[in-house]
Amino acid sequence: MVQSAFKISLPIMFGFVPLGIAFGLLFQDLGYPWYFASLMGIIVYAGAAQFMAIGFLSAGLGVVEIAMSTFFLNSRHMFYGLSFLESFGNWNIRKLYLIFGMTDETYALLTTIQVPDSFVKERYYLYITLFAQFYWVLGCTIGALLADILAFNTDGMEFAATALFVVLLIEQWIIVRRLLPFIVGFVSSVIALAFFINHMLLVAIMISIASIVFMRLIKGSES
Amino acid sequence: MNELDYLIIVIIVMALSTYFTRLIPFVLFSPGRESSILNYVAKSTPPMVMMILVVYMLKDMNYYSYELVFTFTAIAVTIGFQVFKRNALLSIVAGTAVYMFFVQI
Numbered sequence: 001m002v003q004s005a006f007k008i009s010l011p012i013m014f015g016f017v018p019l020g021i022a023f024g025l026l027f028q029d030l031g032y033p034w035y036f037a038s039l040m041g042i043i044v045y046a047g048a049a050q051f052m053a054i055g056f057l058s059a060g061l062g063v064v065e066i067a068m069s070t071f072f073l074n075s076r077h078m079f080y081g082l083s084f085l086e087s088f089g090n091w092n093i094r095k096l097y098l099i100f101g102m103t104d105e106t107y108a109l110l111t112t113i114q115v116p117d118s119f120v121k122e123r124y125y126l127y128i129t130l131f132a133q134f135y136w137v138l139g140c141t142i143g144a145l146l147a148d149i150l151a152f153n154t155d156g157m158e159f160a161a162t163a164l165f166v167v168l169l170i171e172q173w174i175i176v177r178r179l180l181p182f183i184v185g186f187v188s189s190v191i192a193l194a195f196f197i198n199h200m201l202l203v204a205i206m207i208s209i210a211s212i213v214f215m216r217l218i219k220g221s222e223s
Numbered sequence: 224m225n226e227l228d229y230l231i232i233v234i235i236v237m238a239l240s241t242y243f244t245r246l247i248p249f250v251l252f253s254p255g256r257e258s259s260i261l262n263y264v265a266k267s268t269p270p271m272v273m274m275i276l277v278v279y280m281l282k283d284m285n286y287y288s289y290e291l292v293f294t295f296t297a298i299a300v301t302i303g304f305q306v307f308k309r310n311a312l313l314s315i316v317a318g319t320a321v322y323m324f325f326v327q328i
Binding site: 045 | 226227229230232233234235236237238239240241242243244245246247248249252253260261263264265266267268269270271272273274275276277278279280281282294297298301302305306311312314315316318319322323324325326327
């Protein structure tokens with residue numbers, strides 16, 4: 001099961017390691033000891049928020065502003081949990097960790113894969129989530145440690161994250177086979193881009209969920 | 224407050240804030256209380272979010288340059304591999320390699 005989880009988590013590695021390295025490199029510019037980059041990867045574990053933190057730290061922003069900005073930036077994750085209310089199992093440490101580990105990438109992967117019948121779902125999820133965070137912490141650490149030595153030209157490697165989401169989009173289509181959620185997602189994205197470009201992700205997710213709830217209620221009242 | 228204290232406090236605050244956003248739905252909704260609308264939302268969210276994430280990744284692209292051409296070439300390669308080989312890793316590596324090639328030449 002661990003081996004299978006490792007194999008299925010590899011696409012996340014291609015996204016997380018380069019992105020983590022990029023974070024580590026930038027973090028190193030602030031002049032703190034390198035292991036704080038790893039620490040952030042371990043206890044904060046949020047890609048976009050960590051990049052945002054670099055700006056905050058160099059500006060010396062207040063703690064309350066930082067807390068609120070982080071909350072707002074990550075609030076899309078509130079909607080991710082809805083898909084896992086049942087499948088994360090009973091309340092225990094494992095569940096608390098699975099919730100902690102829900103980044104865009106793990107959410108995308110876990111909602112798309114089919115867990116083989118012979119595996120305990122929550123454990124399989126746990127291994128994948130652990131591998132994913134390991135890749136992220138590894139990237140953060142490498143970036144911060146090797147800030148001066150790194151010679152490999154990583155330009156363009158950030159495309160791995162886009163490619164991952166494209167792949168999972170195709171897989172979602174194979175699972176779902178209904179055009180509606182994809183159209184709603186696309187239209188919501190365009191609306192959010194047009195009016196709220198700075199908070200595009202959150203706004204698009206809220207519009208799309210509100211729209212399908214609305215459509216569902218109308219359909220329900222007709223029958 | 225010295226600089227390291229500040230950093231440590233910021234990290235802790237960010238960790239709590241991030242965890243809080245991820246924890247909220249699990250605290251608000253208990254499984255078992257079957258609500259058909261909530262189930263419907265849970266089922267429809269992944270395809271919608273995946274669509275939104277793809278658009279999000281492409282939003283900062285410069286639409287009036289070659290970037291448009293090679294980004295869509297790389298996406299086409301990714302899609303091609305995924306449709307014909309169904310191997311996520313291969314598709315991602317192939318698409319990213321094409322993209323890196325264009326960016327670096």
